Amino acid sequence: MGIQEQYRSEAAALLSSGEVKLVIGFGAGSTADRRRPLFARTPEEAQKFVLDAACIANLSTYLLAEGLLSDGKKVGVFLKPDGIRSVNILISEAQLKPEQVVILGYAIENGKDVAALEGRNISDFSIGEKIRNLTPPPHVIEAAEKIEAMSAEERFEYWKEEFSKCIKCYACRQVCPMCYCRRCIVDVNQPQWVSTSSHTLGNFEWNLVRAFHLAGRCASCGACDRACPVNIPLRLVNYRMGKEVRSAFDYVAGENSDQKPVLASFKQDDPETFIL
Amino acid sequence: MSEPFEPKIVAFVCTYCTYAGADLAGTSRLKYAPNVRIVRLPCTGRISPMFILKALQKGADSVLVSGCHPGDCHFTSGNYHARRRWTVFRALLSFTGIPEERIRFSWISAAEGAKFAELINEITDDTRKLGPFTQYQELQKVIETQSSY
Amino acid sequence: MALFAPVPETLSTQGFRMAKIGVFVCHCGENIASKVDTGNLVKALSDHPGVEICNEYKYFCSDPGQETVKRAIRENNLTGVVVAACSPRMHETTFRKACAEAGLNPYMLELANIREQCSWVHSDKDQATEKAIEITRSLVEKVKRNNELKPISVPVTRRALVIGGGIAGIQAALDIAGAGREVILVEREPSIGGHMSQLSETFPTLDCSQCILTPRMVEAIQHPNITVLTYSEVEEVDGYIGNFKVKVRKKARYVDMSKCTGCGDCIQKCPVKKIPSEFECGLGNRTAIYTPFAQAVPNVPVIDKNRCTYFKNGKCKICQKTCQIENCIDFEMQDTFEEFEIGAIVVATGFQIQDTSVYGEYGYGKYKDVITGLHFERLASASGPTAGKILRPSDGKEPETVVFIQCAGSRDPSKGVKYCSKICCMYTAKHAMLFAHKHHDGNSKIFYMDIRAAGKGYDEFTRRAIEEDEAEYLRGRVSKVFEENGKLIVRGVDTLLGKPVEVAADMVVLATAIVPQPDAKEFAKKIGIGYDEYGFYNEAHLKLRPVETATAGIYLCGACQSPKDIPDSVAQASATAAKVLGLFSREQLEREPVVAAVGEATCAGCWGCVSACPYNAIEQKEIRDRNGNLVKEVASVNPGLCQGCGTCVTFCRSNSIDLAGFTEKQIFAEVMAL
Known part of the structure; x- marks a missing residue:
């Protein structure tokens, strides 16, 4: 039995036994190589789940749909390691209760094979070490290094060009599991911290603020990159932030589910070479 | 430019240390460059990165963020939290091309009036060399979605 | 969930009123007016939107000055006040009081610091004026957004x-x-x-x-x-x-305070007797178990762990054997x-006294008879190592001529400290007198820079030293002290005579500087x-x-x-x-109402603020619907514990916390007006 069939029947079993009220997984997409989220509430619906190498989205985002978990019932969800990582972060930020999340874990190997991950509850996945060693795809690192090698002026021009494309659709925010704020700072108009005028400054501010808010919280799933309709390489900034918190504070987001937020904790001997 | 460039510097400081240090520079009648505008906050913990971005938008050519030395914070640990934010924010600015030289951080105690005066002079001189930060200010002229779409 | 969250009640502008701001520009005599063109400042601010009235005056902190402010508040129904004057650390309280007396909430005030941070630090009048205008303008924008606040009461532990x-x-x-x-x-x-x-x-x-x-x-x-x-x-x-x-x-004293009777037997019997006594400045010795001096309070010895034979070698305990009280001396005692x-x-x-060995030319540390004033005190003390006789530390002989060197460290920016140590003029005169009283044929010669004897009975005292006890004051500095034929030769200058002098002394006393x-x-x-x-x-x-x-x-x-x-x-x-x-005298204390408050509607309950708060002032609060069902948990600030640092505000990604007195709106307006 292939993993897809195995997970279909497991999801169906979870639903028919009443252990979970919903399983979030993947269904067929609009084209042969695309998948879209599928929300199964009955064992029958669970038979429509697809699980293959095209299932790359981080479905943990949907766990935060307002009201979904407020009845205390459990929800099943298909998650890759980056998804498990985001669940860890969300638990540490009190957005999820670990006992409410049943994980159908899988990993995509070599870009084509799908392997099952052992375990059902977040505590089963002691993947701290794995997450520590998780690296974004080589093209992300390469691109980030290329930017770092530029002069400040070139970097500025690069991002100015990129950010000028932004249409403020906020797809990056909507798709990100970490953007669970009930009110985003960009929607605060008293005061209007992020400019809404039709110039690039506001885009610059929006993207800087989002990157700052994700520092030490990004699960590196790449959802923002894929969601961006104008192809701004958003992931690069988040990758750079993750690198910084790691090198400065030895902090890896989502390593476990009881971390303190990196920007709401400190060590007395944190580095400060730049402070005069 | 025929006129010598007078940089605009905005300083975000905590009231207990650096603001008091700046007052001490005054009571000691130390002279320093008049280019700085001080915004007083209770603690460096209150200084949001947004303040820095807004200052740049309003034409600051350099920004100084300053508070109590580690261990001296009136609020015991506001400055430690601030230090982490600065580390991260600074990396972010640098990565997006906002030169590190324009955003400076310092610890200045209530007793360090001289350090305050010297630092303001130093930043003013350095910023004069860097020139105005028109690159950022001109973002307000780039209209969105027109460049490649 | 409401799309637009209401601001926390405590921070909302109570009954929105059109801003009517009063700006009061203080000259501070010449302090401000000499470097800031106050006329221009008034002109610039008068035209600023929302400014109802703008005045200048010589001293706004004076009674008539404050009256002007109060009258302006009453007559114009001002909603806010900016006083462009000195640092808020100086006169914020003064003007808050004035506002309150005129019926305006005292927190509807900002001070634009155009003295300490402007007129006193800049020389160019145009630039200083421009800066003063910008500072004042940005605070007008801030004060427009100030909220009426009430002080917070906290209990006082008496x-x-x-x-x-x-x-x-x-x-x-x-x-x-x-x-x-x-x-x-x-x-x-x-x-x-x-x-x-x-x-x-x-x-x-x-x-x-x-x-x-x-x-x-x-x-x-x-x-x-x-x-x-x-x-x-x-x-x-x-x-x-x-x-x-x-x-x-x-x-750990290693002696039980509750049991010791202070009999001193242990001290008598302690075999380690040659430890230089700190109290005697090394002029006498003490034991390893010791009280610093005979009249010590409490009269309970301590064991000097670093010198005690038992602690060093594991053997001895003579004190314990001598002590007649059981378990009074306890070598296992720990710090508590x-x-x-x-x-x-x-x-x-x-304080401490400065280490005078930096003055190699005075020979301190090299010659035993070059001592500090504190040594001299011990020599002159009836309970001291010489029982009050002034004797040379080197040979125990009575000195004939004693030279006192004042300002041996004080008022010396090059080697010592810049400040005057204040007590040395007086104690040197006293030393000369004590020496004269104890040794009727002795000579005192005092090298001094100035005699600073301000204080009740002080000048009379130094005059007595000179006139009755024949202390000889030589105005000038000492360049060198060296030994020759058993005497300490003090080479200096008498600036009043304009001549170099050399005095052969038996003892030299340095008036060392007081340091922290x-x-x-x-x-x-x-x-x-x-x-x-x-x-x-x-x-x-x-x-x-x-x-x-x-x-x-x-x-x-x-x-x-x-x-x-x-x-x-x-x-x-x-x-x-x-x-x-x-x-x-009070059971409650009124405290600045600069505290944080949470906008519950938008709080996502991530508890980052709880983790960031240095005072554990943020609690978790349950929001329930009318049927008692839990809707969500949100952060809640305990205003009694909150000290108002604002660390939580900066952390909060959804901008759901704000800090009274330094709200996001206020700071935004202040920065945007720069």
Whole structure:
């Protein structure tokens, strides 16, 4: 039995036994190589789940749909390691209760094979070490290094060009599991911290603020990159932030589910070479 | 430019240390460059990165963020939290091309009036060399979605 | 969920009114007006939107000045006031009071600091004026968004901590205790008494130091309201005025305080007898188990762990065998910690004298008979190593000629300290007198820069030294002290005669500089007070708030603040006691309402603020619907605990917390107006 069939029947079993009220997984997409989220509430619906190498989205985002978990019932969800990582972060930020999340874990190997991950509850996945060693795809690192090698002026021009494309659709925010704020700072108009005028400054501010808010919280799933309709390489900034918190504070987001937020904790001997 | 460039510097400081240090520079009648505008906050913990971005938008050519030395914070640990934010924010600015030289951080105690005066002079001189930060200010002229779409 | 969350009730503008701001530009005499064109400032601000009235005046802090402000508030129904004058640290309270008296909420005021941070630091009038305009304008924008606030009441713990058991600390403790309040007096040495207990006689009355001090020491330790903790140090200070939490380390004495009778048998029998006594400045010896001096309070010895034979070799315990009380001497004793709830702290940590070996030319450390003033005190003291006889440390002979060198460290920016140590002129005159009284044929020669004898009975005292006791004052500096034929040759200059002089002396006494305790700066950091470039503790205002620190609830007295003699130390100690008792006269304390508040509608309950808060002031609060079902949990700030740092505000990604007095709106407006 292939993993897809195995997970279909497991999801169906979870639903028919009443252990979970919903399983979030993947269904067929609009084209042969695309998948879209599928929300199964009955064992029958669970038979429509697809699980293959095209299932790359981080479905943990949907766990935060307002009201979904407020009845205390459990929800099943298909998650890759980056998804498990985001669940860890969300638990540490009190957005999820670990006992409410049943994980159908899988990993995509070599870009084509799908392997099952052992375990059902977040505590089963002691993947701290794995997450520590998780690296974004080589093209992300390469691109980030290329930017770092530029002069400040070139970097500025690069991002100015990129950010000028932004249409403020906020797809990056909507798709990100970490953007669970009930009110985003960009929607605060008293005061209007992020400019809404039709110039690039506001885009610059929006993207800087989002990157700052994700520092030490990004699960590196790449959802923002894929969601961006104008192809701004958003992931690069988040990758750079993750690198910084790691090198400065030895902090890896989502390593476990009881971390303190990196920007709401400190060590007395944190580095400060730049402070005069 | 025929006129010598007078940089605009905005300083975000905590009231207990650096603001008091700046007052001490005054009571000691130390002279320093008049280019700085001080915004007083209770603690460096209150200084949001947004303040820095807004200052740049309003034409600051350099920004100084300053508070109590580690261990001296009136609020015991506001400055430690601030230090982490600065580390991260600074990396972010640098990565997006906002030169590190324009955003400076310092610890200045209530007793360090001289350090305050010297630092303001130093930043003013350095910023004069860097020139105005028109690159950022001109973002307000780039209209969105027109460049490649 | 509401799309647009209401701002927290405490921060919303109560009954929105069109801004009518009054701007008052102070000249501060010439202080501001000489560098800032106040006329231009008034003109620029008068045209600013929302500014109803803009005036200038010579001194707005004066009575008529404040009356002008009050009248303007009443007549124009002002909604906010900006006073462009000195630092808010100077006169914010003054003008808040004026606003309140005119019926305006006192928090609808901002001070534009155009003196300390403008006119006093800039020379170019145009630039200074431009800066003053920008500062004032941005604060007008801020004050438009100020909220009416009410002070917060917090309880006051009416127990004082006095740190340092010298004369200043003892006096402060006695005064506070005498008024019926509890005092914890912490001293790090084995006995209270401080430097005063080392002195022989005191100026300007020549009464014996021990004779006047010892009764005070005894009174302190016997006082029912005073807990004296000797051989103890303050480890941690948390909290704030009225509500400090203080952790004290009680160092292991190895002698049980509750059992020891102070018989001194152990001291007699201790085999390690040749330890230079700190109290005698090395002129006498002490044992490994010791009390610093005979009149020590408490009269309970301590074991010097580093010198004790048992602690070094594991054998001896003679003291324990000698002691007739069971388990009184306990070699297993450990440091213990005790925590106290404290309402006010008096810092009286005292001073040290400067190490004079930097003055190689004076031969200190090289010649045994070149000593410091403190050595001389011990020699002249009846309880000292020579029983009050002035004898040379080198050979025990009585000196004929003694040379005193004043300002041996003080008023010397190149090698010593820049400041005047204040007490040396007086004690040098005293030393000359004591020497004359004890040795009728002796000569005293005093090299001095100036005789600074300001104080009640002080000038008369120095005149007496010169006229009755024939001290010879030579105005000039000493360049070198060297030995020749058994004499100390003091080579200097008499600037009044304009001639070099050489004096063959038998003893040279250096009036060394008073310096802060070596750990003064670290200690200041620990308890959260400021210090100057030397390490003397900073008062809140040199003239007008000389015993308060910038940290509310912490007060200063004695030489930890600046060099001081006994009368000044005692006066200042009583002043701190008055401050402490003033604080303790109230059960509740009004505190600045600069506290954070949570916008519950938008709070996502991530608890980052809880983790960031230095005061554990943020709690989790359940929001329930009308049927009692849990809707969500949100952060909630306890305003009694919140100190208003704003760390939570900056952390909050959804902008759901704000800080009264420094709201996001206020700061935004302030920055955008720059």
